[in-house]
Amino acid sequence: MSERARRIAIPLVAFLFGLVSLGVVAVMTLTPGGREVATSDVGGPFTLTDHDGNQVTQDDFLGEPHLLFFGFTHCPDVCPTKLFEISEVLRATAEEGRELNALFITVDPERDTPESMRLYVQSFDDRIIGLTGSDEEIDAVVRSFRAYKRRVPLDDGDYTMDHTALVYIMDDQGRFVASLNTTQDPQAAAQELLGRI
Structure with missing residues (x-):
């Protein structure tokens, strides 16, 4: 392997390893102790501050x-990639999904x-709403969604942050429905999303 190829391959392998690790953590978080977590056990009341x-x-x-x-605005790879995927899915829902929003909650x-969140999310889709809060408020919402941050x-x-990288689908009553696979083709992900809401 050439030196140039090695320089490209090492960060790519590290990124993929990190992505797999986050997926494992997410599954472990949503299914503590190996038991299945009911969708009704995910989510709950919160008070946060939006990017305005x-x-x-x-x-x-x-x-x-x-x-x-x-996610978080200093995230080097997973968050911008995931927010781009979410943006593409929102666009792919077209007229049927024009009222859909996505909440991007900082860890x-x-x-x-709020200002840094506003500047960050405006690079993606205007239906993505950045939410922040105090340490206590963020910790509470992370716990209620069975998420993980470190x-x-x-x-x-x-410093950087390890965190759950799931995309949660929430229904019109604020109840967790399922996680959305945004890595698939945006049209397929959009159809999956529309079929679940």
């Missing part, structure tokens, strides 16, 4: 199904202010 600085609760998103994803409230120190003194 307004306080919102779960009730503000009732009436229309929506997607929900945990890094220390750095993710701060990971870096060698340079900075």
Whole structure:
């Protein structure tokens, strides 16, 4: 293998390993102790701040199904990839899904202010709403969604975050329906989404 190919392959393998690890963590989180978790056990009330600085609760998103994803704006790969996939799925739902939104909830409230969330999500689809809050508020919503987050120190003194990378489908009553596979073709994912809501 050439030096150039090796330089490309090593980060790619590391990225794929990280993606698989997040998937394993997500499954373990949603099925603690190996027991199946009922969809009704996922989600719950929350109070957060949207990317325009307004306080919102779960009730503000009732009436229309929506997607929900945990991440953070300093995420190097998984989050921008997933938000791009979500954007493509939303577009692929066309007129039938024009009222759909996606909630992007930070797992890094220390750095993710409403302003930074607004600047970040506007790079994707205007139906993606960035949500942040205090450490306590974020911890509560992560727990209620059986999600996972962990701060990971870096060698340079900075840090990154490990977190659940599931895309949650929520119905018009704010109830968890299923997770959405956004890695498939956007048209197929859009049909899967529309078929579940």
